Amino acid sequence: MALVAEINRSKCRKCRRCAGICRNGTIERAGASLRVISELCSGCGACVDMCPWKGVKLVSRQE
Numbered sequence: 384m385a386l387v388a389e390i391n392r393s394k395c396r397k398c399r400r401c402a403g404i405c406r407n408g409t410i411e412r413a414g415a416s417l418r419v420i421s422e423l424c425s426g427c428g429a430c431v432d433m434c435p436w437k438g439v440k441l442v443s444r445q446e
């Protein structure tokens with residue numbers, strides 16, 4: 384099943400570590416928050432491993 388990263392806004396502290404590790408440039412700034420450009424996400428999980436606060440997780444891609 385295809386996975387895609389999803390930001391949990393209540394847990395995210397906006398440190399941008401996840402954006403820095405993503406090789407696809409998938410996580411971008413969106414106003415005061417961050418957003419995932421789902422079309423660019425490979426579901427690799429590198430961003431999940433990078434976040435100390437569990438602010439991003441992989442979820443099933445909605446087709």
Ligand code: SF4
Nearest residue numbers: 395396399401434438
């Ligand atoms: S690494 Fe975690 S806390 Fe930092 S911006 Fe990404 S989701 Fe938010």
Ligand code: SF4
Nearest residue numbers: 405424425427428430
């Ligand atoms: S799962 Fe991989 S491709 Fe998707 S946002 Fe995280 S680091 Fe980038």
